[in-house]
Amino acid sequence: MEELKDLSKLCIHTITTKPWNIEESARNFSKAGVKGITVWRDALDGRNIKQTGQLLREHDLTIVSLCRGGFFAHKELNKRKAAIDDNKRAIEEAAELGTSMIVLVCGADPAQSLEESRKQIHDGIAALIPDASAAGVKLTIEPLHPMYADARSAINTLSQANDMAEALHSEWVGVAVDVYHLWWDPSLETEIKRCGENRNLAAFHICDWKNPTADLLLDRGLMGEGCIPVKKIRSWVEAAGFNGFNEVEIFSNTYWNMDQSEFLNKIIKAYKENS
Amino acid sequence: MEELKDLSKLCIHTITTKPWNIEESARNFSKAGVKGITVWRDALDGRNIKQTGQLLREHDLTIVSLCRGGFFAHKELNKRKAAIDDNKRAIEEAAELGTSMIVLVCGADPAQSLEESRKQIHDGIAALIPDASAAGVKLTIEPLHPMYADARSAINTLSQANDMAEALHSEWVGVAVDVYHLWWDPSLETEIKRCGENRNLAAFHICDWKNPTADLLLDRGLMGEGCIPVKKIRSWVEAAGFNGFNEVEIFSNTYWNMDQSEFLNKIIKAYKENS
Numbered sequence: 001m002e003e004l005k006d007l008s009k010l011c012i013h014t015i016t017t018k019p020w021n022i023e024e025s026a027r028n029f030s031k032a033g034v035k036g037i038t039v040w041r042d043a044l045d046g047r048n049i050k051q052t053g054q055l056l057r058e059h060d061l062t063i064v065s066l067c068r069g070g071f072f073a074h075k076e077l078n079k080r081k082a083a084i085d086d087n088k089r090a091i092e093e094a095a096e097l098g099t100s101m102i103v104l105v106c107g108a109d110p111a112q113s114l115e116e117s118r119k120q121i122h123d124g125i126a127a128l129i130p131d132a133s134a135a136g137v138k139l140t141i142e143p144l145h146p147m148y149a150d151a152r153s154a155i156n157t158l159s160q161a162n163d164m165a166e167a168l169h170s171e172w173v174g175v176a177v178d179v180y181h182l183w184w185d186p187s188l189e190t191e192i193k194r195c196g197e198n199r200n201l202a203a204f205h206i207c208d209w210k211n212p213t214a215d216l217l218l219d220r221g222l223m224g225e226g227c228i229p230v231k232k233i234r235s236w237v238e239a240a241g242f243n244g245f246n247e248v249e250i251f252s253n254t255y256w257n258m259d260q261s262e263f264l265n266k267i268i269k270a271y272k273e274n275s
Numbered sequence: 276m277e278e279l280k281d282l283s284k285l286c287i288h289t290i291t292t293k294p295w296n297i298e299e300s301a302r303n304f305s306k307a308g309v310k311g312i313t314v315w316r317d318a319l320d321g322r323n324i325k326q327t328g329q330l331l332r333e334h335d336l337t338i339v340s341l342c343r344g345g346f347f348a349h350k351e352l353n354k355r356k357a358a359i360d361d362n363k364r365a366i367e368e369a370a371e372l373g374t375s376m377i378v379l380v381c382g383a384d385p386a387q388s389l390e391e392s393r394k395q396i397h398d399g400i401a402a403l404i405p406d407a408s409a410a411g412v413k414l415t416i417e418p419l420h421p422m423y424a425d426a427r428s429a430i431n432t433l434s435q436a437n438d439m440a441e442a443l444h445s446e447w448v449g450v451a452v453d454v455y456h457l458w459w460d461p462s463l464e465t466e467i468k469r470c471g472e473n474r475n476l477a478a479f480h481i482c483d484w485k486n487p488t489a490d491l492l493l494d495r496g497l498m499g500e501g502c503i504p505v506k507k508i509r510s511w512v513e514a515a516g517f518n519g520f521n522e523v524e525i526f527s528n529t530y531w532n533m534d535q536s537e538f539l540n541k542i543i544k545a546y547k548e549n550s
Binding site for chain 2 (some may be wrong): 110111114147149151157160183209211215226
């Protein structure tokens with residue numbers, strides 16, 4: 001596989017450097033030569049979204065996606081309806097911001113079966129396709145690690161995400177491959193190939209799985225720090241035709257407690273050496 | 276499915292009531308009408324194993340299995356050899372104790388690929404089959420949740436465990452279905468059926484997945500307390516021909532901090548109502 005010689009495909013999620021507000025992230029990412037940013041919706045709180053998008057572009061940052069929509073699965077109909085409305089707002093926000101993709105954390109309701117949650121996810125995404133098409137925003141299904149099947153996502157393998165994207169069969173629906181969620185899966189290479197062949201491979205997220213991992217949510221590692229074969233998985237993703245950004249998405253109390261400029265240096269080093 | 280009207284198929288792991296030593300567990304399980312016990316090796320520390328087995332039988336307890344062998348995957352050859360030796364000792368201990376099954380947590384080494392770890396697991400189990408056969412002890416592969424793929428097991432789905440058991444093709448190799456590890460898998464019903472058809476379904480472990488789960492290891496719930504459809508999975512296991520014990524295996528700081536007699540009452544209630 002090719003080495004990552006420069007930062008032209010490096011994208012960082014705003015949540016990765018959570019202690020910085022979006023203006024600080026934009027300034028610091030840009031100064032360091034980072035070329036992409038994925039914006040979490042909380043980073044836009046209290047801001048004019050169009051102007052924020054303009055600011056990011058002025059820093060020469062491609063806005064890779066808005067993170068995150070989804071959470072379609074609820075036992076109660078009114079909550080499912082509210083989720084659709086919220087996703088419509090997210091589509092509007094993405095369009096205002098000037099990005100062509102929303103990442104979906106699809107949801108799961110522990111009060112009902114996973115099968116039922118999956119049906120509601122399918123129906124939720126289907127209901128949004130007209131809005132997504134009108135806004136030019138792709139809805140990207142991110143399968144989540146099985147440890148989040150209780151309340152975050154009933155889509156827990158790339159096979160399931162592929163099934164759903166193929167069933168929905170729309171150019172406005174895609175799939176995100178996140179190494180943290182999928183690295184353990186013996187069918188990963190096959191499913192990445194399938195995802196590419198069906199033109200659904202829309203995003204690639206990287207970080208690492210630390211051993212030991214201290215927290216189910218907030219202890220992700222930098223690439224190279226754990227046991228995920230990030231380079232190998234990137235080679236599979238690229239062999240499947242993906243040529244978009246490599247997005248660094250890390251939730252970590254350890255790193256959030258660190259000086260964020262120092263952390264950014266570590267991200268760039270880990271990106272060059274271990275991604 | 277049939278309701279669990281009595282405790283004739285209830286087995287409890289010694290680790291579930293960890294604050295009790297094995298003599299206290301035997302006395303209290305027996306008094307409560309529990310009919311099976313799975314013994315963790317640490318519970319035998321400093322004891323005469325034959326006499327301990329005799330004591331358990333005197334309390335009218337079936338010794339369902341010895342828990343646990345495995346940990347075959349190591350980058351270093353000397354550690355792999357040491358693991359084989361340790362598993363041979365476990366087989367001897369099982370025979371002395373008077374149980375016909377050892378549960379295997381197969382292992383994974385974060386310093387090598389999962390594929391490599393899986394090969395070593397296969398070879399490790401294959402190397403033990405003569406000893407297992409001579410002792411009359413079945414080696415039971417327990418697939419572990421993908422969140423343990425870093426260092427505990429490279430076998431993370433029932434499909435993988437079935438593959439390996441079928442490849443090893445021995446009456447001395449079986450598979451354990453633990454709802455905690457496998458509940459999220461969309462192919463679970465199919466794979467349980469396959470496991471039964473190939474006569475590999477050797478053990479059934481129950482507990483629940485709490486939402487939220489506070490710890491990757493030590494926050495398992497009682498049946499009914501979380502989102503696992505325990506009754507439904509039990510019906511699949513029984514439809515696949517399994518008629519062994521339902522083994523309650525719970526690691527929980529919360530419950531270990533409770534009065535264990537009170538906890539045992541809760542286990543029995545949860546078993547009758549939600550299993």
